[in-house]
Amino acid sequence: MNPYEIFRRAIRDLNVQAQRDLDTIWRSSAGDPAALAEILAEVVQTYGAMSASVAAEWYDDLRRDTGVRPGFSAVIPEPAIPGTTALVEWATVKATSEDSLKSLISGGLQKRITNYSRDVIMTSSIRDPRSKGWMRIGDGNCDFCSMLIGRGAVYSKSTVDFAPHDHCNCSAAPSWNPSQTQAVQNLYVPSARRRSDEVKAADAERVRRWIDANL
Ligand SMILES: [Zn+2]
Numbered sequence: 001m002n003p004y005e006i007f008r009r010a011i012r013d014l015n016v017q018a019q020r021d022l023d024t025i026w027r028s029s030a031g032d033p034a035a036l037a038e039i040l041a042e043v044v045q046t047y048g049a050m051s052a053s054v055a056a057e058w059y060d061d062l063r064r065d066t067g068v069r070p071g072f073s074a075v076i077p078e079p080a081i082p083g084t085t086a087l088v089e090w091a092t093v094k095a096t097s098e099d100s101l102k103s104l105i106s107g108g109l110q111k112r113i114t115n116y117s118r119d120v121i122m123t124s125s126i127r128d129p130r131s132k133g134w135m136r137i138g139d140g141n142c143d144f145c146s147m148l149i150g151r152g153a154v155y156s157k158s159t160v161d162f163a164p165h166d167h168c169n170c171s172a173a174p175s176w177n178p179s180q181t182q183a184v185q186n187l188y189v190p191s192a193r194r195r196s197d198e199v200k201a202a203d204a205e206r207v208r209r210w211i212d213a214n215l
Contacts, residue, residue: 003065004137004187007058008171011051011117015110018047022106033088040084040109048116052076055117059124059174068176074124079116087112107166114171118162121172126158131174135184136162138170140192143203145170148210149192152185160214 001009021043029036059074087108095101125134133156140146145168154175164170175181 002187003058003062004171004173004184007055007062007173008137008169010054010058011114011171012169014047014051014054015113018043018109018113019106022102022109026102033092034085036105037085037088040087040105041082044082044084044109044112045079047113048079048082051113051117052079052120055120056124059121063128063130063174063176066176066180068130072124072128072130074120075127077119077123080112080119082112084108084112104166111164111166111168114168115162115164118164118172121174122155122160122162123158125172125174126156128174128176131176132156132181133175134172135175135181135188136170137173137184137188138168138192140188140195142168142170143196143199144206144210146192146195147199147203147207149188150196152189154181155214157214161210163210163214 022040025036025039025043029039053076056074056076063072063074064070087105091101091104091108095104122134125131133154135152135154136145136149138145138149140149142165144163144165148163149170162170162172173184175184
């Protein structure tokens with residue numbers, strides 16, 4: 001497996017563990033949204049910190065293995081607030097059943113935990129003097145993401161919003177030099193393009209709005 005997929009798998013594995021925790025928490029905090037939000041905040045912070053440190057270690061290892069001149073280590077930014085009270089409130093309004101409530105919360109949990117790792121890669125790629133920015137990587141299993149991945153772009157502005165969605169397994173990868181960047185693009189861009197050709201107009205419009213807002 002290539003290093004990019006090893007990284008994505010490591011983050012997925014952390015999320016699998018977090019979802020198992022959610023199963024346990026679900027049974028013990030049924031019907032108590034405040035308690036649920038409080039426990040979920042701990043889950044986000046615990047797994048988020050692991051997700052961030054996996055990302056930082058991966059960044060440093062990959063940087064060394066790519067032969068990039070030493071002198072920079074990955075940055076772990078100040079974590080975002082867990083936002084689990086808002087998550088529970090939003091999911092409660094939106095849910096139509098107990099199952100859908102749990103699935104909405106599960107997606108929000110996955111997104112928050114994964115964002116910690118994305119933030120490490122995006123921030124580090126932008127601060128690293130040898131990096132040109134970051135690229136979006138993923139299997140393109142979601143329409144919006146396959147269109148973004150298919151662009152094969154390198155993002156260098158710190159203001160660019162990753163625009164993750166719930167249950168999105170996309171991540172970010174640094175862009176150091178032409179051959180490494182090309183290798184990443186070869187891995188992800190052609191399949192995402194094949195997929196994005198089939199994408200509905202609604203998603204194309206969403207991508208255009210994202211480009212207008214971010215680039
Ligand atoms: Zn996605």
